Amino acid sequence: MRRHIRIIDFAIANLRRRPTKSLVVILVYSILVAAIASLMMYVNAVRRESRFLLSESPEIIVQSLRGGRHDLIPIARADVIRAIRGVGTVTPRVWGYYFDPPTGATLTLWGTDSLPEELLAFEEGEIPNETFVDGCAVGSGFADTRFLGVGDRFPIKGFDGSLFAPRVVGIFRSSSSLLTNDLVVLQTDHLRRVFAIKPGLATDLAVEVYNPNEVANVATKIQEEWPDARAITVSQILSTYDAAFDWRGGLWAAFLASCIAAFAILVWEKGTGLSAEEYRNIGLLKATGWKIREVMELKLLEGAIVSLISFLTGLIIAQIHLIWFNGFVFARVIKGWSVQFPTFEIAPQLDASTLLICGSLSVAPYVAANLIPSWRASITDPDMALRS
Amino acid sequence: MEGRRAGPSSPVVIWLVMVEAVTLIALTVVGAATSSEDDRLRHVNRRLVHDMLLTDLALSTGTSYCRHPSQADLFAPHGDHPSSLEHFPAGSFVAPPAITFLSFQNSGSSEK
Numbered sequence: 436m437r438r439h440i441r442i443i444d445f446a447i448a449n450l451r452r453r454p455t456k457s458l459v460v461i462l463v464y465s466i467l468v469a470a471i472a473s474l475m476m477y478v479n480a481v482r483r484e485s486r487f488l489l490s491e492s493p494e495i496i497v498q499s500l501r502g503g504r505h506d507l508i509p510i511a512r513a514d515v516i517r518a519i520r521g522v523g524t525v526t527p528r529v530w531g532y533y534f535d536p537p538t539g540a541t542l543t544l545w546g547t548d549s550l551p552e553e554l555l556a557f558e559e560g561e562i563p564n565e566t567f568v569d570g571c572a573v574g575s576g577f578a579d580t581r582f583l584g585v586g587d588r589f590p591i592k593g594f595d596g597s598l599f600a601p602r603v604v605g606i607f608r609s610s611s612s613l614l615t616n617d618l619v620v621l622q623t624d625h626l627r628r629v630f631a632i633k634p635g636l637a638t639d640l641a642v643e644v645y646n647p648n649e650v651a652n653v654a655t656k657i658q659e660e661w662p663d664a665r666a667i668t669v670s671q672i673l674s675t676y677d678a679a680f681d682w683r684g685g686l687w688a689a690f691l692a693s694c695i696a697a698f699a700i701l702v703w704e705k706g707t708g709l710s711a712e713e714y715r716n717i718g719l720l721k722a723t724g725w726k727i728r729e730v731m732e733l734k735l736l737e738g739a740i741v742s743l744i745s746f747l748t749g750l751i752i753a754q755i756h757l758i759w760f761n762g763f764v765f766a767r768v769i770k771g772w773s774v775q776f777p778t779f780e781i782a783p784q785l786d787a788s789t790l791l792i793c794g795s796l797s798v799a800p801y802v803a804a805n806l807i808p809s810w811r812a813s814i815t816d817p818d819m820a821l822r823s
Numbered sequence: 824m825e826g827r828r829a830g831p832s833s834p835v836v837i838w839l840v841m842v843e844a845v846t847l848i849a850l851t852v853v854g855a856a857t858s859s860e861d862d863r864l865r866h867v868n869r870r871l872v873h874d875m876l877l878t879d880l881a882l883s884t885g886t887s888y889c890r891h892p893s894q895a896d897l898f899a900p901h902g903d904h905p906s907s908l909e910h911f912p913a914g915s916f917v918a919p920p921a922i923t924f925l926s927f928q929n930s931g932s933s934e935k
Contacts (some may be wrong), residue, residue, distance in 0.1 A: 443833060447835075484865075485880055487865065487869065488872050489872060489878070489880070491869050491872040493878070496894065500896075503896065504896065505894075532890070542884070543890060543891075545875070608864075610867075613868070613880055613881060614868055614877055614880065614881055615871070616884075617881050618881065639894075667878075670895040671893065672879075675891070675893040676880070740836060743840055744839065744843070745841035745843060747840065747844060747847055748843060750846050750847050751846055751850060752856060754851065754852065758850065758853060758857060778858075780861055782858030783854050784858075
């Protein structure tokens, strides 16, 4: 044991003998670990958040397609769907898009007959459902972009060119901006008037299914009933977001892969280009009776000490980046491009898989790239090493 | 190169590693505490999705298939014209549904 402690001390002394070189390696190494850990934790946090929220989406959304395009669906179909065993409520949804020229943003206009209680906790103004009848509620992102406040009017150009200007009766809290950032919520009847949607039609139908195991069966029955129907299940919604965030995280990972490769090359170069002094040191150690195993242990410990310090420093930087700076380095790419970015807090979690993946992507290449050249030097004849 | 007894180097590094480990554990606890503070708001948001029948996150407002990827047509990126190039910046980051690739591959193999 004492022998190992002395080798550890000797390894630390070796690192301290080249302070600048060691510090530069630790700095670069830490930044690499921080980048990989931040990316993994950020993508996991966003994916977890989207799954948490969207698992409450309707079990099935039924759309009608015509000529391969999304068309309005007859509300009468709701009665037929409601008769399928296992189906609860079937609610027609009326919504659509509206391009707002001053901001250049495409807004989502959403129709509802009453605002749920949770929405009544607005930042400004009292929003009893009675005042909502002639007004609208807007997302905080859109309100900021358009400089809208409670009581202001928001002019909307209808399908026939006529202007409809509901008064803003409330602004959603910024804590819900991941869902409501660009939403403009109106009374369903007003929205029908703006979009010229007849009373018997809706944008789509939201279907509640009591048993989650029956969702696929109900979706199949709906599609068999109407060949033009498209049923989107909640599991498809969740997998769409998983795919989107994996795709975006993958883009960053591809970029980071080149950084990992560059780091491995740097370490390999450092290892293969052992300085004459280091080469002589190894020769001297062997000449004074050190075995190859002990020289290797020394080099392994040097690598392990640098790795441990860098790994911990990198993880600390990653946590600070995510907790206090909300992952601003990756946020833009993971969220995607937008005229209005939603702001939302992420909840990073440092778990075992993140530690293992970060370790295998950074520690393993570093130790390997450090060890192999040292082994080649340590099997050289001490006499040759000392004369080099 | 002289043989050294356990000198002043080891304790410094051991202390550094211990301080870093404690800092990391503290940050992990702070992160978990922050997220539990947000839990109430997250549950309100979840209720919002349920009550308003929402299906998508308001991430991108550029075009319909970026705003509501789960509701988009399978051919959404080429919706304006069957072979038109997708031109929205968000389209670089929102993948079309996997089924688009599958149907393309199937049609390719059947032609062979």
